[in-house]
Amino acid sequence: MREERTEMSKDDDRSPPLDLRGADIAESSSKTRNCVTGSGHVTGLNPMEFQAPYPDQVLENVLENVLQFLTSRRDRNAASLVCKSWCRVEALTRSELFIGNCYSVSPRRATARFSRVRAVAIKGRPRFADFNLMPPEWGAHFAPWVAALGSAYPWLEKVYLKRMSVTDEDLKHLAEYFPCFKELVLVCCDGFGTRGLAVIAKKCRQLRVLDLIESEVAESDMDWIGEFPECGMTCLESLIFDCVESPINFEALERLVIRSPSLKKLRLNRFVSIGQLYRLMVRAPQLTHLGTGSFSLAEGVAHGDQEPDYESAFAACKSLVCLSGFREITPDYLSAIYAVCANLTSLNLSYANINAEQLKTVIFHCHKLQTFWVLDSICDEGLQAAAATCKDLRELRVFPIDAREDSEGPVSDVGLRAISEGCRKLQSILYFCQHMTNAAVIAMSNNCPDLEVFRLCIMGRHRPDHVTNEPMDEGFGAIVKNCKKLTRLAVSGLLTDQAFSYIGRYGKLVRTLSVAFAGDSDLGLKYVLEGCPRLQKLEIRDSPFGDAALRSGLHHYYNMRFLWMSSCRLSPQGCREIARALPRLVVEVIRDEADVIRGECEEHIDEPFDILYMYRSLERPRDDAPNFVTILH
Amino acid sequence: MPPDTLSDSPESDVTSAVTFKDTELTLGIPGEPTRSPAGKFCTKRGFIETVDLNLRTSTSKPRGKTHADEVDDKSDDVVSGACKTPASKTQVVGWPPVRSYRKKALESCKYVKVAVDGAPYLRKVDLETYNSYQELLMTLEKMFTCFKIRGNYLGESKVIDPMKEMEYVPTYEDKDGDWMLVGDVPWKMFIESCKRIRLMKSSEAVGLAPRTPPRCTTTT
Numbered sequence: 001m002r003e004e005r006t007e008m009s010k011d012d013d014r015s016p017p018l019d020l021r022g023a024d025i026a027e028s029s030s031k032t033r034n035c036v037t038g039s040g041h042v043t044g045l046n047p048m049e050f051q052a053p054y055p056d057q058v059l060e061n062v063l064e065n066v067l068q069f070l071t072s073r074r075d076r077n078a079a080s081l082v083c084k085s086w087c088r089v090e091a092l093t094r095s096e097l098f099i100g101n102c103y104s105v106s107p108r109r110a111t112a113r114f115s116r117v118r119a120v121a122i123k124g125r126p127r128f129a130d131f132n133l134m135p136p137e138w139g140a141h142f143a144p145w146v147a148a149l150g151s152a153y154p155w156l157e158k159v160y161l162k163r164m165s166v167t168d169e170d171l172k173h174l175a176e177y178f179p180c181f182k183e184l185v186l187v188c189c190d191g192f193g194t195r196g197l198a199v200i201a202k203k204c205r206q207l208r209v210l211d212l213i214e215s216e217v218a219e220s221d222m223d224w225i226g227e228f229p230e231c232g233m234t235c236l237e238s239l240i241f242d243c244v245e246s247p248i249n250f251e252a253l254e255r256l257v258i259r260s261p262s263l264k265k266l267r268l269n270r271f272v273s274i275g276q277l278y279r280l281m282v283r284a285p286q287l288t289h290l291g292t293g294s295f296s297l298a299e300g301v302a303h304g305d306q307e308p309d310y311e312s313a314f315a316a317c318k319s320l321v322c323l324s325g326f327r328e329i330t331p332d333y334l335s336a337i338y339a340v341c342a343n344l345t346s347l348n349l350s351y352a353n354i355n356a357e358q359l360k361t362v363i364f365h366c367h368k369l370q371t372f373w374v375l376d377s378i379c380d381e382g383l384q385a386a387a388a389t390c391k392d393l394r395e396l397r398v399f400p401i402d403a404r405e406d407s408e409g410p411v412s413d414v415g416l417r418a419i420s421e422g423c424r425k426l427q428s429i430l431y432f433c434q435h436m437t438n439a440a441v442i443a444m445s446n447n448c449p450d451l452e453v454f455r456l457c458i459m460g461r462h463r464p465d466h467v468t469n470e471p472m473d474e475g476f477g478a479i480v481k482n483c484k485k486l487t488r489l490a491v492s493g494l495l496t497d498q499a500f501s502y503i504g505r506y507g508k509l510v511r512t513l514s515v516a517f518a519g520d521s522d523l524g525l526k527y528v529l530e531g532c533p534r535l536q537k538l539e540i541r542d543s544p545f546g547d548a549a550l551r552s553g554l555h556h557y558y559n560m561r562f563l564w565m566s567s568c569r570l571s572p573q574g575c576r577e578i579a580r581a582l583p584r585l586v587v588e589v590i591r592d593e594a595d596v597i598r599g600e601c602e603e604h605i606d607e608p609f610d611i612l613y614m615y616r617s618l619e620r621p622r623d624d625a626p627n628f629v630t631i632l633h
Numbered sequence: 634m635p636p637d638t639l640s641d642s643p644e645s646d647v648t649s650a651v652t653f654k655d656t657e658l659t660l661g662i663p664g665e666p667t668r669s670p671a672g673k674f675c676t677k678r679g680f681i682e683t684v685d686l687n688l689r690t691s692t693s694k695p696r697g698k699t700h701a702d703e704v705d706d707k708s709d710d711v712v713s714g715a716c717k718t719p720a721s722k723t724q725v726v727g728w729p730p731v732r733s734y735r736k737k738a739l740e741s742c743k744y745v746k747v748a749v750d751g752a753p754y755l756r757k758v759d760l761e762t763y764n765s766y767q768e769l770l771m772t773l774e775k776m777f778t779c780f781k782i783r784g785n786y787l788g789e790s791k792v793i794d795p796m797k798e799m800e801y802v803p804t805y806e807d808k809d810g811d812w813m814l815v816g817d818v819p820w821k822m823f824i825e826s827c828k829r830i831r832l833m834k835s836s837e838a839v840g841l842a843p844r845t846p847p848r849c850t851t852t853t
Contacts, residue, residue: 131727
C-alpha cells in the first residue's frame with residue numbers, strides 16, 4: 001500500500017493515502033503546529049500553549065528553508081508523507097493550494113492544515129456536466145470557500161477556479177477580504193455577472209490579472225470596464241473577457257488600455273469591432289497575447305469607407321506570440337495578420353469559419369507555431385497545409401463547425417495522417433471528425449511518439465473504420481502501445497472490449513480516460529480498472545458496463561479523483577455496495593430533474609438513475625446537494 | 634473577386650440594360666425543362682420559378698433545431714438499455730461533446746451578412762431560422778423595405794422592366810468564394826455553403842452566369 005501512495009500523480013492535491021489514515025495525521029499535525037508560530041522562528045513560541053522546544057525544531061527550520069524551494073505539488077505531497085515533522089513543515093511552506101475536487105476536502109480542513117497560502121486553485125463540477133448531461137445547480141459553490149479563505153488568508157493574492165458556481169456576492173467578498181488581491185482566473189464558471197466583475201474592477205487596486213475563460217457571464221447593463229479606477233496607471237497585465245456575451249464600454253476600455261503599460265494579454269469579446277481593435281492595438285504594441293474580438297466591421301459600417309491600416313497595427317506588435325478571437329471574421333481582413341505570423345507560437349482560429357484557401361494564406365507564414373486551434377471548415381487540405389509548415393506543432397485542436405452526427409465531415413483520416421507525418425513533435429491532439437480509419441490512427445501512434453494527450457471524437461456513434469469496416473480497436477490499441485508518454489485518452493467510434501484490453505495492458509501512465517458508446521461487456525471496464533494504476537479520472541457514458549465491472553475497481557477508487565458513469569448498466573444496489581465497501585467514497589446518483597419532481601419526495605433509492613458520480617472525500621457527504629442528487633450509503 | 638462596393642449610379646443601368654435584353658440568360662438545373670411562363674417579359678426565369686423548381690427536387694427539411702441539446706433524449710438511455718445502435722438520427726444529449734458555449738458562439742458566426750447595392754448599411758441573418766427560400770426572401774424584403782426584390786411575390790406574375798425600376802437580384806457568395814444566384818441549389822445545400830448575401834442590382838446581375846454543381850453542365 002505504501003508504494004502506491006508515493007506514486008500518486010501530480011493531480012493529487014493532498015497526501016491522504018489509500019486508506020485515508022492520513023486524515024488523522026493532518027489533524028494531529030495542526031495541533032502540534034501551534035507551538036511553532038506562523039513566523040517559524042525558534043524562539044517564537046505561542047505563550048498560550050507553551051511547550052518545550054523539541055529536538056526536531058532545528059531540523060524543522062532547516063527543512064523549512066529547503067522546502068520553500070519545492071514548487072511541484074507532487075513533490076510536496078511526497079515530502080509531506082515522510083514523517084509528521086516533514087508534513088508539518090511542508091504545510092507551512094506551501095504557498096499554492098490546489099484542490100482538484102472541491103468536495104474532497106472542506107474549506108476548514110484545508111485552511112487548517114496550510115496556513116501560509118497565497119494562491120488557491122479549486123475545481124468543481126465534473127467535466128461531463130459541460131455537455132448538459134446533468135441538471136444545472138448540482139453544486140460546486142465557491143461561497144463556503146471564499147468565507148474560509150477570507151479568514152485564513154487575508155494576504156491571498158491569486159484565485160483560480162474551474163467549473164465552479166461563483167456569484168456576484170462571492171466576487172464582492174473576494175474584493176473585500178483580500179486587499180492584496182492580484183489575480184482572478186475563472187474557467188468554465190457560471191453564476192456571476194457583470195455586477196460582480198464591476199466590484200472586482202473597482203476595489204482590487206492591485207489587480208494584475210482578470211481572466212474569464214469560457215465562462216458564462218450573466219448579462220446586465222453594468223458597465224464593469226468603466227469601474228476600473230480612472231486615474232493613474234494600473235498594474236494590469238492580463239485582461240481576458242472574450243467569453244462575455246454583452247457589449248462593453250469601449251471608450252472606457254480604450255482609456256484603461258492607455259493607462260496599463262504592463263498589459264501583455266488582452267482578449268476582447270465579439271462586441272469589439274475591427275476598427276475598435278485597431279484603436280486598442282496602436283495603444284498597446286507591447287501585447288504578447290491578443291484576442292481580436294469580432295474581426296469584422298461594426299454593424300452599420302460599410303466596407304471601404306476610410307479604413308485604418310490594420311496591417312501596420314499588427315506589424316507594430318513585435319512581441320505578439322499568441323493570437324485568437326476572430327469571432328465573426330470577415331476573411332478579407334486576414335491578410336492584416338501576416339506580419340505577425342512568423343513569430344506566433346499560438347493561433348486560435350476555432351471560431352473562424354474559413355476555408356482551406358483562406359487558411360493557407362496565413363498558415364504558410366507560421367513556422368514557429370506550437371499551438372493551433374481551428375475549425376474543420378479548413379478541411380483535410382487545410383490540415384495538410386498546416387502539417388507542411390508547422391514543424392514545431394505541439395498541440396492541435398480541430399473543432400467541428402457543425403457538431404452533429406450526420407453532418408458533412410470535412411476532415412477525416414486524411415487530415416490526421418497528414419498532421420502525423422508533418423508534425424512529429426505533437427504532444428496533444430483533439431480531433432473531431434465523421435470518419436476515421438485504424439490505419440491513420442496507427443500512423444499517428446508511430447509518427448508522434450511524444451503524444452501525451454490523444455482525444456479522437458468520431459462524431460457518429462459506433463462508427464467503424466470507414467475503409468475496412470472493422471472496429472477502431474487496433475487504432476486506439478496502437479496509441480496506448482506506441483505512445484509511451486500517454487496520460488490522457490478519449491476514445492470513440494465502434495469499440496469492442498478488445499480496445500479496453502489494450503488500454504489496460506499498455507496504458508500504464510493514463511490518468512484521464514473518456515469513454516462514450518463503447519465496449520461490449522463488463523470486461524471492458526474491468527480491463528481498465530485492473531490495468532491502469534495511474535488512473536485518476538474516468539468518465540464513461542452510454543456503455544454496457546454493469547455492477548460487476550464497478551466492483552472490479554474497489555481496490556483503486558481511493559486513488560482516483562472521480563468516476564463518472566452515465567447511462568451504463570449499473571443498478572442502485574450495485575452502487576450502494578461500493579458505498580458500503582468504501583466509507584470514504586462519496587457515491588452520488590443523479591437523476592433527471594423531471595423524474596424527481598414527478599416522483600415522491602423521499603429517496604427513491606431503488607429507482608433507476610442516470611448518473612453515478614463518485615469521488616473520495618475526507619468529509620461527510622456534502623450538505624448542499626440538490627434534490628435530484630441522492631448520496632448512497 | 635466579386636465587387637464589394639455597394640454604391641452605383643443609377644445612370645449605368647441605362648447602358649447595361651441594352652445588353653441585358655439581348656443576353657437572354659437561362660437559369661436552372663440542366664435537364665429540367667426551361668419554362669417560360671406566359672406573360673414574362675424576358676426569357677430569364679423569375680426568381681420564384683427557380684425556387685419552386687428546387688423545392689420540388691430538394692429534400693430540404695427544417696433543420697430540426699428541436700433536436701438540439703435541450704431535448705431530453707435520456708428516456709432512451711435508460712440504465713438497462715445502454716448500448717444503442719444509431720437506428721435513428723435523433724441527436725443525443727451532449728453528443729458530440731462540444732460545449733454549449735462553443736456551439737452558441739459558432740451559431741453566431743454562422744450568421745450571414747446581407748448587403749444591398751446602394752444601401753450604406755449591412756444586416757445579418759441566421760439562415761438556420763428559415764426553412765425555405767421564400768421565408769428568407771420575405772425577411773430580406775422586410776429588412777430592406779425600400780428596395781424591391783425581384784420575384785419576391787409568390788404567385789403574382791409581375792412584369793418587370795429593369796430599366797424603369799430598381800430591381801434587385803439576391804446573390805450569395807459560397808464556400809469557394811464564387812458568387813451565385815440565390816435559389817439555384819437545394820435549400821439545405823444553400824445554408825451550408827452560403828457565406829454572405831448581396832442583393833445585386835438586376836443590371837449588374839447580367840454578368841453572373843448561373844453555376845451549377847460540378848456534375849452538371851451550364852448553358853448560357
